[in-house]
Amino acid sequence: MQSGHTRKRLNHTASAKLKTIHILQTMKQFLSYLLILCTLSVHPLIANQSINQIRSELRDLRQQRGAIDRKIHEAQAKIRIIEKEDDLIDAINSLKVHTPHKKRTVLVYSRTQGFRHQSIPFGVHALTEMGKRTGAFNVVASEDPAVFNSPSFMNYDGVIMLNTTGNDVIPQGRARENFERFLMNGKGLIGIHAATDCHRNWSNYLEAMGGLFDGHPWGANHTVSLYNEEPNHPICNHIQTGDRIRDEIYQYREDSYFTRDKLRILLSLDLNGKNMKAKGMKRKDHDYAVSWIRKYGNSRVFYSNLGHNNETYHNPMALQHFLNGIQYALGDLSADDRSSASVGNGSARALPAGF
Ligand SMILES: [Zn+2]
Secondary structure, three states: OOOHHHHHHHHHHHHHHHHHHHHHHHHHHHHHHHHHHHHHHHHHHHHOOOHHHHHHHHHHHHHHHHHHHHHHHHHHHHHHHHHOHHHHHHHHHOOOOOOOOOOOEEEEEOOEOOOOOOOHHHHHHHHHHHHHHHOOOEEEEEOOHHHHHOHHHHHOOEEEEEOOEEOOOOOOOHHHHHHHHHHHOOOEEEEEHHHHOEOOOOHHHHHHHOOOEOOOOEOOOOEEEEEEOOOOOOOOOOOOOOOEEEOOEOOEOOOOOOOOOOOEEEEEEOOOOOOOOOOOOOOOOOOOEEEEEEEEOOEEEEEEOOOOOHHHHHOHHHHHHHHHHHHHHHOOOOOOOOOOHHHOOOOOOOOOOOO
């Protein structure tokens, strides 16, 4: 039998054990709270920044990457331009040029706010060299919208919109007013490729340019056949129906800007050519124009869809077409610019049988 003393000692030991267990449980709970607290504070402790600060840092880094990417592309373009300089000079030497009535200066404007075509430096270089070597015009190239606010803007003979993308390439307000005034003054407006993929919110621009981009069923690697709508027209009489070129071709939105009642269509796609059927063709009238001219205000407008690919800018056929169109717009090449409809060419050809 246990003595009273022994029982007391046993009770004491049991209660001490219970106390220890209690302390251990409390400590365990405390440690798990501490762990939770630590987990909660890991994010600010690691970064020492709020999530918004990190997001803004990420934005800055992406912008820096964008600027570096652009510099890399520009450096690559310079190398390619130098490598292809002989081809460009050969092409320019083959061009037929009309003697300008006076010294001409054109603004080549290539600001982008949407997609940026990598061919822009090729275009600026080719137009500059073409103008210089043929004596047809002098080029001033800019991507600064302030150029439209300068008093000297009105002295240009023409503006070439070279692959301009986005809705505010020429900003709303004074710049657009000056541009519209410029066109009322009997000047030249030339659009190359993406010049129809900007200013969706500016109806006077769309009216002047004559069309709005509505997808490109024929991508940059597509070799298309051209149909010469006007074989005797001085802007395209060097091109034969069936001539082929590898370039990206747009279709234009069905609207009141793109209509043969206003435009003189010069080139369109030759749907009888090889591999011409493309996904995304949606015009009900099958009117897939490639270049045109029109009068707008007192000015002359030339637009060409060609000009997505770098190679287009040393292709003799394309350069002759650009030069003719530019000289027409500048007033140095007289050309019939009545609308297609008014000269009996009011609709596109029917689709080839079985197309
Ligand atoms: Zn393009």
